[in-house]
Amino acid sequence: MNYLYQASYLMALKNRVAASYYGNVMVGCAKKSVLRIESDIKRTICKCCQSPLIPGETARVRLVSKPVKGIKWTCLTCLSIKRYPTKKGYKLWTEQPNSVVQIFNYTSKSVDDKSVTETQKRDLDKGNSVNIEKN
Ligand SMILES: [Zn+2]
Numbered sequence: 001m002n003y004l005y006q007a008s009y010l011m012a013l014k015n016r017v018a019a020s021y022y023g024n025v026m027v028g029c030a031k032k033s034v035l036r037i038e039s040d041i042k043r044t045i046c047k048c049c050q051s052p053l054i055p056g057e058t059a060r061v062r063l064v065s066k067p068v069k070g071i072k073w074t075c076l077t078c079l080s081i082k083r084y085p086t087k088k089g090y091k092l093w094t095e096q097p098n099s100v101v102q103i104f105n106y107t108s109k110s111v112d113d114k115s116v117t118e119t120q121k122r123d124l125d126k127g128n129s130v131n132i133e134k135n
Pocket of ligand 1: 046047048049050051075076077078079080
């Protein structure tokens, strides 16, 4: 997914169809393997055509105040609009400290060298995300 995101970003200015295709494949990978795309990355992908949104290049970014104060991203490939409200003191769920249920600490480097450095799991019982970290 990381590779596909980078490929999509590189192709954004050269070939928009290829960039959109790589973005589409990345979203498909995330759906099939039930992985969540980080919200910072997810907000740089067009929801309609999955092409990367680069401000000034493939997207028009404007501050709007009329319905709600926020940022309006217009994709210049498919002209779809995304709006993100900018509320003072608002934090996304993944940025809030109570979204992390448990942090596993693997300080001894004897056995678990093959495990993934950082993965996120979905806790099915409570609906909270779990961060597993290896230090
Ligand atoms: Zn688009």
